[in-house]
Amino acid sequence: MGEGRVGWWRRNRWGLLALPVVLVVVGASGWGRVATFWLPYEMVDSVDTEVGRMTDFTDDYVDAGGTRERSLRMAVRNVVADPQPVDVAGVPLEVLGELPGGTRLWQLEIDVEADPEMVLGGCHVALVDAAGRVTERDATLLPWDAGWDACQPHDTVNPMAQLFVDEPERDPSTRPPAYSKVVQLLAAADFEPVAVRVWWEPPTFLTAQLLPAGGR
Amino acid sequence: MNRSWGRLGKAAFVLVALVVGKELATSLPDQSASLRPFEVDGEAGEAVELRTGTVEVLDVALATTVFTPTEGYRTPGLWVVVGARLTPADEKKTFTYTAVRSAEGDRVWEGRTRTALGCPATPPGVPVTCDLTFEVPPEALAGADLLVSTETDQRHDSLAVIDLGLTAEQVEEALAAEETIETRATVVGGGDG
Structure with missing residues (x-):
C-alpha cells in the first residue's frame, strides 16, 4: 500500500509541480478583469497635496480625437465656511434666496496654471470629511446662478473636448494661462471637511488636505 | 468475483x-437569484437604512387624477402618490429607482412612466423630499410595497421594500371618490420635517 502511494506521487509529479503555477495564472487572469473593468472607473489614483500648495496634475481622457492627456498645475486655498454668496463672476450677492434648512455654504478658491488650449471643462469639486463622505459641488442646489463650470472663468472662450471626428475649427481659447476661480458649494450643517477633492473623471483625482484648524 | x-x-x-x-x-x-438585491423591509413612517442612505415614507395618497406642476394625468387605474424622504449617506444620491410591487411580489410598476420626477441628488446628510407617483391597477394595490434604490443597478445592493399599508377598502374609496391630487414641490434640506 505504502509503495502504491509513493508511486502515485511519482507518477503525478509534473502535474503537482505545475499546480501552483496554474493557480498563480488563474489569479493573474482574474486580476486582468479587475484592471480592465473595475480600476479605470473607480477613484483609485489620488494625487495628494495640501491646501495652498501648487501641484502638478495629469490624467487622461478620451474624445473623438482619441486618448488625450490633461496636464495642469493647480492649488486649492482659502477654504471657509459661511461665506457671502457670490454669483458666477465671483461678485458678492446682496439679495438671494434662503439656503435649504440644515445646510451650510462653503467656499474655496482654485488657482490653475494650464495651456489655454487644455480642455478643463466638466471638472468636479468636492469636500471630503474624516468619515470619507464626499460633498460634491452641485450648482443646481444653490438658489442663485453660480455657473455650471467650477474650474474655468465664465467670461472667456474655453476649449472643448472634440465631439466628432471631422469637426469645424473652433474659436481659439481666450482663457488666460493662469487664473483663480471661486467655488461655493452646499453641505450638511454638521459636515466638517478634512480635504478638498478635484477631479475630471476616474481614476485620477487631486486630494488637498486641509491644514489643522485656523490654518485653512 | x-x-x-x-x-x-x-x-x-x-x-x-x-x-x-x-x-x-x-x-x-x-x-437571477444570486444577483438579486438585498431587500430591507420597512413600514411607512419608519426610517429604512440602505447602503447609500436612509429612506422614509411620509405619507401615501390615492387618486384617479394627479396634477404635477406642468400637467394633469387621469388614469383608469389609480395614482399612488408617495411622499418620501431620502438622506444620502456617503455621497450625493437621489431616488434613482422607485416602483410599486404587488403584495404577491409578482408584478412591479416603476415610477416615472408618465410623470417626470424632478428630484435632485443631495449631498450626504442633506435630505430630499419628493412626491413619487405610480400608475397602478387598483386590484394590485392592497398590501403593495414601495421599492426604493438610489442605484440604476440594484444587483447585490440594498433595496428598500416599504409596506405602503394600503387596504382593499382604501382602494375602493379612492376609486369611488374620483379625487384629484396635486403633487407637492420637492424640498431640499430639513424643511418640512
Whole structure:
C-alpha cells in the first residue's frame, strides 16, 4: 500500500509541480478583469497635496480625437465656511434666496496654471470629511446662478473636448494661462471637511488636505 | 468475483455522482437569484437604512387624477402618490429607482412612466423630499410595497421594500371618490420635517 502511494506521487509529479503555477495564472487572469473593468472607473489614483500648495496634475481622457492627456498645475486655498454668496463672476450677492434648512455654504478658491488650449471643462469639486463622505459641488442646489463650470472663468472662450471626428475649427481659447476661480458649494450643517477633492473623471483625482484648524 | 464487485462499485459511484450533480444544479440558486438585491423591509413612517442612505415614507395618497406642476394625468387605474424622504449617506444620491410591487411580489410598476420626477441628488446628510407617483391597477394595490434604490443597478445592493399599508377598502374609496391630487414641490434640506 505504502509503495502504491509513493508511486502515485511519482507518477503525478509534473502535474503537482505545475499546480501552483496554474493557480498563480488563474489569479493573474482574474486580476486582468479587475484592471480592465473595475480600476479605470473607480477613484483609485489620488494625487495628494495640501491646501495652498501648487501641484502638478495629469490624467487622461478620451474624445473623438482619441486618448488625450490633461496636464495642469493647480492649488486649492482659502477654504471657509459661511461665506457671502457670490454669483458666477465671483461678485458678492446682496439679495438671494434662503439656503435649504440644515445646510451650510462653503467656499474655496482654485488657482490653475494650464495651456489655454487644455480642455478643463466638466471638472468636479468636492469636500471630503474624516468619515470619507464626499460633498460634491452641485450648482443646481444653490438658489442663485453660480455657473455650471467650477474650474474655468465664465467670461472667456474655453476649449472643448472634440465631439466628432471631422469637426469645424473652433474659436481659439481666450482663457488666460493662469487664473483663480471661486467655488461655493452646499453641505450638511454638521459636515466638517478634512480635504478638498478635484477631479475630471476616474481614476485620477487631486486630494488637498486641509491644514489643522485656523490654518485653512 | 472481487473484480466484478469493483466494477459494480465504480458504476454505482458514477450514477450517484450524476444524481447528486443534477440535484445540486437544479436546487442551487440560479443567477437571477444570486444577483438579486438585498431587500430591507420597512413600514411607512419608519426610517429604512440602505447602503447609500436612509429612506422614509411620509405619507401615501390615492387618486384617479394627479396634477404635477406642468400637467394633469387621469388614469383608469389609480395614482399612488408617495411622499418620501431620502438622506444620502456617503455621497450625493437621489431616488434613482422607485416602483410599486404587488403584495404577491409578482408584478412591479416603476415610477416615472408618465410623470417626470424632478428630484435632485443631495449631498450626504442633506435630505430630499419628493412626491413619487405610480400608475397602478387598483386590484394590485392592497398590501403593495414601495421599492426604493438610489442605484440604476440594484444587483447585490440594498433595496428598500416599504409596506405602503394600503387596504382593499382604501382602494375602493379612492376609486369611488374620483379625487384629484396635486403633487407637492420637492424640498431640499430639513424643511418640512
